[in-house]
Amino acid sequence: MHPWIADRTTTFDSSGIRKVFDLAAKLKDPVNLSIGQPDFDVPEAVQDAAIEAIRGGKNAYSPTQGIAPLREALRQEIAEKYPHEDRDVFISSGTSGGLMLSILTMVNPGDEVIFLDPFFVMYPALLKMCGGVPVAVDSYPDFRLDVNKIAAAITPRTKMILLNSPANPTGVTASEAELKAVAELAAEKNIALLSDEIYSRFFYDGEFASPASYNDQTIVIDGFSKSHAMTGWRVGYVHGPSEIIRTMLKIQQYTFVCAPQPAQWGALRAMEVNLGGHIEDYKRKRDMVFDALSDCYEIAKPGGAFYMFPKAPIDSGAKFVEQAIERGLLIIPGNIFSSRDSHFRISFAASDEQLKRGVDILRSMAGGSV
Structure with missing residues (x-):
């Protein structure tokens, strides 16, 4: 290893997803069911708003906390859902930026953070970067949020519980009762509760629920990347107790500075766009793929996001993917x-x-080794 490289970079590897993308570049006309972003384009009204902002000279830094009209629109929306006495919001550089700032703000070296396994690839990497200790709680085979498993993983060093519903990579959504139980457990134990809700609009069965409804200290991360296909625009937001938000902003000043200003004006327009057609289309796709595979693969039916997590018909999922x-x-x-x-x-x-x-x-491969 080069002598200048910091030790912290050795605690995690590059994302394996990128390695699959590299393989994709070598194939002619592949069937690509690997990408974690919508296959529709950014709505034209959102594109127009960003172009208007650029042409209108709104190209400088925005305030670190984000442009006022977007923050105010989000604040009103959040207050309707969660009428807490102390809840503020700011605009982050994508939800990934919001995750990084949340962990930097609340996790000290040696602090333990509980999350479900399977997990979004960034969780353990971000924690290790900040000196935190990842504590992955096994959720196989149904990937449910089990409060008893979470409670059993708590130690005196537990600082945070990190939730993700609807979840990446399983698509499984926690029930209202499951979220309520974990929210109350976190409150009882005085443990930070961080809820990654980037797929909140991709919810197909019933109504979306958040632990913030049951624990007013919950920190919520959301954004426009997935819902409006704005993955490259880097506009997320975080809301939670005002002192936590102020501390995140202090760190954002010295790291990301702000989210891109023209993209924030696009996000403001995005709040007016009706996504119902896209959500219904993705529910149809979910049903089509699940119905076609559920008789030959073991799959937990996803209630949200746009992922499924089937069990491979051979001993190694990695070997099956190679095939x-x-x-x-x-x-x-x-x-x-x-x-x-x-x-x-x-x-x-x-x-x-x-x-x-x-x-x-996949159906042709369902019998096992090929």
Whole structure:
């Protein structure tokens, strides 16, 4: 290792998802069910608002906390859902930026942070960067949020519980009762509760629920990246107790500075865009893929996001993905998201034609080794 490289960079590896993307570049006409972003484009009204901002000279730094009209619109929306006495909001550089600032603000070296396994790939990496200790709680085989498992993982060093519902990579959504139980446990134990809700609008069965409804100290991370296909625009937001938010802003001043100003004006317009058609379309895609695969794969039916996490028909999910790639199908091995190597992730954020081709390949592989 180069002598100038910091020790903290050795505690985690590059994202395995990027390695699959590198493989994709080498294939001709692959069936790509690996990408974690919508397959529709940014709504034209949002594009127009950003262009107007650029042409109107709104290209400088914004205030660190974000442009006032966007913050005010979010504050009103949040206050309607969570009428807490002490809740503020700021604009982060994507939800990834919000995650980083949240962990930097609340996690000291040696503090333990509990989250479910499978998990979003960034969670353990960000924690290790900040000196935190990841505590992954096994949620196999159904990937439910089990308050008893969470409670059993708590130690005197537990600082935070990190939730993600709807979840990446499983698509599983926690029930209102499950979220309430964990929210009350965190309050009882005086443990920080961080809720990653970036897929909150991709919710197909019933109504979306947040632990913030049951614990007024919950810190919530959300954004526009997935809902409005604005993944490259880097506009997220974080809301929670005002002192926590002020501290995050102090760190943002010296790191990200602010989210891109023209993109924030686009996000303001995005709040007026009706996403109902896209959500219904993704629910249809979810049903189409699940119905086509559930008779030959073990799958927990996703209630949100745009992922499924089937169990591979052979002993190694990673080996199964290699076999799928040999057939021109790009999916993600489950061991990128988990301590187990038994599953793989499908993204159904793809065209119907791609999904049908992918389903055909997976059905042909369902018997095991090929």
